Amino acid sequence: MSRGQVLTLDMFLALSLTALLLGYSGLAMEMVHARAREEVSRYSLERVASDAAEALVKAGGVPENWEDRPSSLQVLGLSRNSGLDLRKLAVLRDLCRSENWDPSREEVQAVMRLFGGQNFELRILTKNLLVRKDVKGLNYTLQTTIWGMEVYVRLENLGTTVRANVKLKSGGMERNETKQGRTFSMVVSLPPLTVEVVADGKTVGVWYEGVIWDIWPGWNLGGSPGWENSPEVAVARRSLYLTSGEVRNVVENRRHYGRPDPYTLPFLVKPGELGLFDWYVVLSPSSPNKPVTDVWVNRSGGNPDYHFPWDTLLPMWYHGQKGSQNPLTEADNGGNPNNYLTLKVTGSKWEYVDVLVVAVPRCSNPELAYQADLLLPGALEVRVWR
Amino acid sequence: MREKGFLFSLDACLAVLVMMIALAGVARLEPWGRPGHGYLKLERSAQDALNALDGMGVTRYVIDCLNNKQVAEAGRAARENLISLLPPGVSFRYTVGAEDNLLLEVYRDNSENWRGRWENAGERALALHLTCEFIRTVENLDVLIWADDEQDRWFASQVIKPGWTYRMTGEENTFVAYLENRVEPDWYPDVVFLPDVSVYWSDNTLSTLVDYLTWKLVVGGREIGGGAVAGGETLWSNRRDPWRRLFGIPIWLSPYGQLLLMFGISPNPFSSDPGIDRVRGPGYGPYGERMELVDLTHYVTTGLPFTEVPYQGDTYYQYVYETSWVLEPWLRTLGRWENYENGGITWPGLLVREALANLGLPWFGITLRFMERTALFNVRMAQSSYDQGFDGLERERWVELVRRSIEWASRQKAELQPIVLYVWREGG
Numbered sequence: 001m002s003r004g005q006v007l008t009l010d011m012f013l014a015l016s017l018t019a020l021l022l023g024y025s026g027l028a029m030e031m032v033h034a035r036a037r038e039e040v041s042r043y044s045l046e047r048v049a050s051d052a053a054e055a056l057v058k059a060g061g062v063p064e065n066w067e068d069r070p071s072s073l074q075v076l077g078l079s080r081n082s083g084l085d086l087r088k089l090a091v092l093r094d095l096c097r098s099e100n101w102d103p104s105r106e107e108v109q110a111v112m113r114l115f116g117g118q119n120f121e122l123r124i125l126t127k128n129l130l131v132r133k134d135v136k137g138l139n140y141t142l143q144t145t146i147w148g149m150e151v152y153v154r155l156e157n158l159g160t161t162v163r164a165n166v167k168l169k170s171g172g173m174e175r176n177e178t179k180q181g182r183t184f185s186m187v188v189s190l191p192p193l194t195v196e197v198v199a200d201g202k203t204v205g206v207w208y209e210g211v212i213w214d215i216w217p218g219w220n221l222g223g224s225p226g227w228e229n230s231p232e233v234a235v236a237r238r239s240l241y242l243t244s245g246e247v248r249n250v251v252e253n254r255r256h257y258g259r260p261d262p263y264t265l266p267f268l269v270k271p272g273e274l275g276l277f278d279w280y281v282v283l284s285p286s287s288p289n290k291p292v293t294d295v296w297v298n299r300s301g302g303n304p305d306y307h308f309p310w311d312t313l314l315p316m317w318y319h320g321q322k323g324s325q326n327p328l329t330e331a332d333n334g335g336n337p338n339n340y341l342t343l344k345v346t347g348s349k350w351e352y353v354d355v356l357v358v359a360v361p362r363c364s365n366p367e368l369a370y371q372a373d374l375l376l377p378g379a380l381e382v383r384v385w386r
Numbered sequence: 387m388r389e390k391g392f393l394f395s396l397d398a399c400l401a402v403l404v405m406m407i408a409l410a411g412v413a414r415l416e417p418w419g420r421p422g423h424g425y426l427k428l429e430r431s432a433q434d435a436l437n438a439l440d441g442m443g444v445t446r447y448v449i450d451c452l453n454n455k456q457v458a459e460a461g462r463a464a465r466e467n468l469i470s471l472l473p474p475g476v477s478f479r480y481t482v483g484a485e486d487n488l489l490l491e492v493y494r495d496n497s498e499n500w501r502g503r504w505e506n507a508g509e510r511a512l513a514l515h516l517t518c519e520f521i522r523t524v525e526n527l528d529v530l531i532w533a534d535d536e537q538d539r540w541f542a543s544q545v546i547k548p549g550w551t552y553r554m555t556g557e558e559n560t561f562v563a564y565l566e567n568r569v570e571p572d573w574y575p576d577v578v579f580l581p582d583v584s585v586y587w588s589d590n591t592l593s594t595l596v597d598y599l600t601w602k603l604v605v606g607g608r609e610i611g612g613g614a615v616a617g618g619e620t621l622w623s624n625r626r627d628p629w630r631r632l633f634g635i636p637i638w639l640s641p642y643g644q645l646l647l648m649f650g651i652s653p654n655p656f657s658s659d660p661g662i663d664r665v666r667g668p669g670y671g672p673y674g675e676r677m678e679l680v681d682l683t684h685y686v687t688t689g690l691p692f693t694e695v696p697y698q699g700d701t702y703y704q705y706v707y708e709t710s711w712v713l714e715p716w717l718r719t720l721g722r723w724e725n726y727e728n729g730g731i732t733w734p735g736l737l738v739r740e741a742l743a744n745l746g747l748p749w750f751g752i753t754l755r756f757m758e759r760t761a762l763f764n765v766r767m768a769q770s771s772y773d774q775g776f777d778g779l780e781r782e783r784w785v786e787l788v789r790r791s792i793e794w795a796s797r798q799k800a801e802l803q804p805i806v807l808y809v810w811r812e813g814g
Contacts, residue, residue, distance in 0.1 A: 017402045028409040050427075057434070082441045127470040183495075187474075196474075200495030207469065239434035239471040241442045375442040377470035 045234040045384055048116040053236035053382040055114060056122075060085065066107075067091045073107040076114045084124070084242035084380070089213065090276040090361040092122075098218040119385045121216040121225040124242065126378040127209040130195070134203055135162055147210055147365050149193050155204050162204055164197040212244060212368060212378070213361065220363065230385035237381045245360040245372030246277070249337075252354045254345045256291060262300060262344050266337035267357040269330045274317055277359035279328055280369040281306065281314035281341060284354040291347030293355075297324035300342040308353070313366055320362065425511050428476070432513030432809045435471040435478075442467065445805065452482065452489050454548050461492045469494060472809065477503065479808040489803065507810035514806050527798045530564050530575035532556065532620075533768075538581045541768035544785045545579070545792070558587060562594045567610075576612050576796035579788075581768040582619035592624065592641035599648045602741070602755040611758055613795030614648070615788065618705030618764040621646060649762040650717045650739040651707045677721040677735035677765075686738060686761065686790040687720050695721065695735075695787065696780045697765055705764035706733055716740045716757075736787065737762045738794065761791035 061067075061077030067088045078088045094100060095107060102108055103118070112118060130153070133140050138157035145151065152167040163180040168190040179186040179197070186197045192211040197204065216225035227233050249267040269279070281295055285308065294304035297316050305324040306314040315323040322328065328339050343355055358372040439445045444467045451460035464480050472478060483489035504510060527550045533539045534556035546552050553573070555561050563569045565578070578598065587595075595614075602611035626642050646652045677695040679687050697704070709717055721736035743756035767788065771781045 014398055017398055021402050021405060024406050025409050054430075082437050129466045129470065132466070198495065205466075205469070237431075237473055239431060239438050239473075241438045377438060377442065377467050379471070379473070 041386070042232060042234070045116075045232055045386060046236070049234040049236035049382045049384045052114050052116075052120070052384070053238045053380060056382070057084075057238045057240050057380055061088065070095060070107050071105075073110045076111050078380075079240075082240075083375075084240055084378070086243055086246050086361065087276070089124070093213065093215050093219075093361050094276055096215050096217050097220045101217045115382070115384055117384075118217050119225075119227070119230070121214065121227065121381075121383040123211050123215075123381040123383070124213040124378060125209055125211050125381060126242065126244070126376045127207055128376065130206040130208050132203055132205040135199070135201065138162060138204065142206070146193060146208055147367050149190065151193070151195065151208070153195070153197075153206050155197075155206075162199045164199065164204065164206075166195050166197060166206075168193060168195060213364065225383070227383055227385040233383060233385040235381060235383045237379050239377070239379050241375050242378045243372060243375060244364075244368035245280075245358045247373050248357040248359055250354065250356045250373075251343070253352045254293075254343060254355060255349050255352045256345050256347050257349055262342050264300070265341040265343060265355060265357065267339055267341070268333075268335075268337045269328055269339055269359075271330050271332060273359065274328060274330045275320060276362055277317075278315065278319065278362055278364060278366070278369075279317040280358045280360070280366065281316060282356040282358050282369050282372065283308050283312070283314070284356070286350075286352045291345050291351035291353055293346075293353050294344040295355075296342040298326040298328065298339055304344075313369065315366065318366075425509060428509050428511035428809050428811070429513060431473055431476060432478075432511055432807045435468055435809075436513050436805065436807050438471050439464070439467060448482065448490065457490060460490050464490070464492045465494070468492070468807070475811060476809050477507075477812050478810075479504065479806075481804075481806045481808075483803045503812065504808060504810055507812065510808070510810035512806060512808045514804060527793070527796050528552070528573060528576050529579050529792060529796070530555075530561070530577075531579045531581075532561060532583050533581065534583065534585050535768075537768040537772040541581050541771050541785075542579065544771070544781070545788050547789060556585070558585070558591045562591055565594050565598045574609055574612075576609075576798060577792055578612065578614040579792055580614065580616040580620040581788075582617045582766050584619060584623050586626075587624050589641050592645055596641055596644045596648060599645075599758055599760065600756070602753070602758040604751075604753040606751045611755075613759040613761075613797070615761045615791045615795050616649060616763070617767040618703070618707075618762070619766045619769075621649065621651065621762075622703075622705055647710060647713065648739075648757060649760050650709050650713045650737050651762070652710045677723055679721050679736075681718060681720045684718060684720055684738065685794045686736075686787065690783075690786065690790075692783055695783045697770060702766045702770045704733070704735075707737070707762075707764055709734065709737065713739060713742075716742055733764065735764055737764075738791070759795045759797070761795055763788070763791075 055076065056078045058079055059075070059077035060079050061073065062075040063072055066073040066076075067085070067090075070091050076092070078085055078092065080088070092111070095111065100108075103112065130144075130151075131140070131142055133155060135157055138155050140153075140155045142151070142153040148170060150167075150169040152165075152169075154163075154165040156163045158180070161180050161182055163178065164184075164186060165178040166176070166186065166188040168175045168188055170190060170193075173190055175188050175190045177186060177188045181199065183201050184197075184199050188195045188197075192214070194209045196207045196209070198207070219225075248269075249265055251263065251265050254263060281297075283293055283295075285291065285293070289309040293306075293308040295306040295308075295314060296302070297305050302325075305316075317323055317328045331338055341355070341357065345353055356373065358369045360366075360368045360372065436445075439448075444463055448460045448464050451457070451463065460482075468478055468480060477494045478492075480492040481488050481490065529546070529550055529552040531538075531542045531546075531552055531554040533542050533554050538556070539554065542552070542554055551573070553564055553569075553575070555564070560569070564573075564575060567574050578595070598611050599614055600611065602613075603609070624642055624645070626640070643652065677697060679690070679693045679695065682688060682690070682693070704723065709719075717737060717739050719734040719737055721734070723733040723735045738761045739757075739759065741755040741758050743754075745754045746752070767784055771784050
């Protein structure tokens with residue numbers, strides 16, 4: 001009996017331990033599997049973001065000129081000469097508008113293939129130096145507007161330290177931060193703008209980074225892409241250079257000599273481009289208010305469409321709507337210019353104005369038109385989620 | 387038995403405990419460590435940034451600045467654009483040139499202990515580019531210039547680059563004294579530049595120049611002799627020795643003949659014909675003749691953004707040479723005129739000659755060269771370039787060719803330089 005009891009107790013203990021061991025090992029296996037699944041899932045999401053970013057910045061897509069016939073798109077790519085092709089971007093942006101985003105369309109499926117579905121966001125950013133100052137004798141104030149946002153920067157040398165104050169204000173929202181020290185970095189952000197102040201002991205640099213374009217399926221409806229509540233989000237960022245607009249034609253050094261001769265500046269709007277781009281006349285005058293410049297669009301008489309210095313940014317075509325008395329046309333003219341501006345410059349012969357015809361992707365910030373003739377350092381950011 | 391059973395249970399408990407700890411350890415282990423993932427991201431960032439710098443023209447600008455000795459401006463351009471291009475939180479070190487001879491070194495900030503920060507960084511990477519343009523590393527190029535009129539002086543001022551030191555004279559005694567190192571003991575020319583010598587030099591001047599070109603000896607940093615770059619007028623203005631021609635005495639025995647040989651001219655060392663002539667005017671071709679660069683593999687012509695060099699040959703002479711067949715192995719014709727043919731062969735417009743012998747004893751710091759490098763343009767460069775009717779862009783092409791020739795003849799030539807971008811994340 002005694003033997004039997006002991007045996008029973010031993011057996012009970014052994015069985016308990018075995019059960020515990022088996023249970024625990026099962027649990028451990030489950031944990032390992034769960035972690036592996038998570039990791040694989042996470043890694044594959046990162047891989048999707050990374051591969052998509054690689055394809056977008058390194059290739060022009062298949063076919064190479066898909067932007068001319070978007071329905072032919074098989075593989076998405078946004079690159080041209082190792083920079084960002086603005087026309088491809090404009091077409092992609094148009095494709096992602098809510099009214100155009102139809103997953104049954106071939107070109108939309110090609111976009112979805114690249115991003116592994118519809119859960120993606122593509123952001124184009126640019127970062128530029130606003131000002132860099134020597135610490136020695138630093139006493140500097142900057143008040144300006146960047147992309148419609150009021151920016152105030154105050155830099156002061158307090159002897160052994162530097163104090164920086166940055167205020168951003170836009171649409172009733174405000175951010176205000178101050179930092180003091182010998183070496184520091186301070187970031188102040190109010191979407192879509194981020195201002196960074198870096199003091200390295202010898203100089204203080206102020207940089208601004210802004211999101212120029214933010215694209216996701218249905219981006220034009222506003223709101224957010226929807227990744228905020230997702231448990232898994234992956235981001236890939238690639239550096240590149242870009243232009244914020246396309247300069248279609250330009251005339252430099254228009255002046256008033258003997259009499260204000262009208263000048264005709266022809267330019268081409270290709271078929272389909274009125275739906276893809278906003279069109280602006282950008283004036284780059286020698287003085288803030290001079291010379292007086294009248295601009296007519298597709299006509300040469302009557303009341304001018306724009307009068308500088310009253311108008312500083314001249315939208316000829318904005319959000320798919322005309323902005324001048326005579327609208328722009330995209331009618332085929334055998335590849336020749338199909339629109340023109342008439343310019344009349346009045347004032348001193350020492351004053352001059354450069355006039356540019358600029359296209360920026362539809363519904364972009366109008367201020368981008370001012371920078372269209374510059375190559376900007378920037379980045380492309382791909383975000384995907386589950 | 388009870389104890390045995392008890393002990394057995396205790397053993398089993400311990401064993402199970404150990405196993406559970408092991409299992410827990412396994413469960414907590416990172417199943418897929420991905421070493422190198424961060425590195426790949428950083429490497430891509432670095433490569434993207436260098437590509438973008440190229441695409442934006444910043445690399446070109448940095449090189450131009452370095453060539454003009456504007457190191458601070460080059461650093462500013464590189465730093466500001468790299469900060470714009472690289473992701474936040476990524477530090478960098480951007481260098482141009484070999485590590486033991488850096489032409490430019492830029493950090494994200496004014497940090498001086500970058501090496502420590504690089505070594506302590508958690509993730510780090512580097513990207514490397516070889517410059518597609520030459521960077522002139524000429525730090526101590528000394529040029530002796532013969533300028534005997536306003537055109538020469540003006541042209542020389544266009545050719546001389548920051549970082550070069552030069553002495554300019556149009557007076558024979560001074561010229562000879564510089565060649566013999568009798569003026570400034572610490573200054574001796576690496577190369578002699580003779581745009582358009584319009585003066586009839588004495589035999590002594592010719593001999594001194596020939597001596598300078600014949601032997602180049604470097605002993606422990608001290609130098610004797612050097613190379614030369616000349617325009618066609620230089621050789622033409624000093625034609626002489628009519629009696630030699632008259633009596634058929636080989637002209638190469640005279641200082642003038644030897645000078646011709648130094649530039650690779652003379653059809654035959656035993657001939658009395660100097661092998662040089664000059665032409666100009668409409669009869670020799672259409673208005674606005676052009677020299678075509680026919681060999682783009684030489685240092686003087688590599689990587690130039692042009693292959694045609696216009697010349698106002700209607701107004702100014704072009705000089706016709708017959709090259710020496712004896713020196714043929716050391717001669718290269720880099721440019722030819724397109725307006726005239728002689729027996730199916732167009733005139734050489736730009737000739738360069740390599741040294742005939744180059745002996746070195748590096749252990750003793752000794753180098754000996756026989757007939758040091760020369761370059762010859764068969765035009766009146768200075769006069770033509772000075773002309774107001776000459777387009778600025780075309781003038782710039784002559785200036786660029788001459789600069790390259792001077793660098794090549796001085797052996798202080800520019801080289802392809804590596805551009806390296808080190809990136810790392812701060813904070814480990």
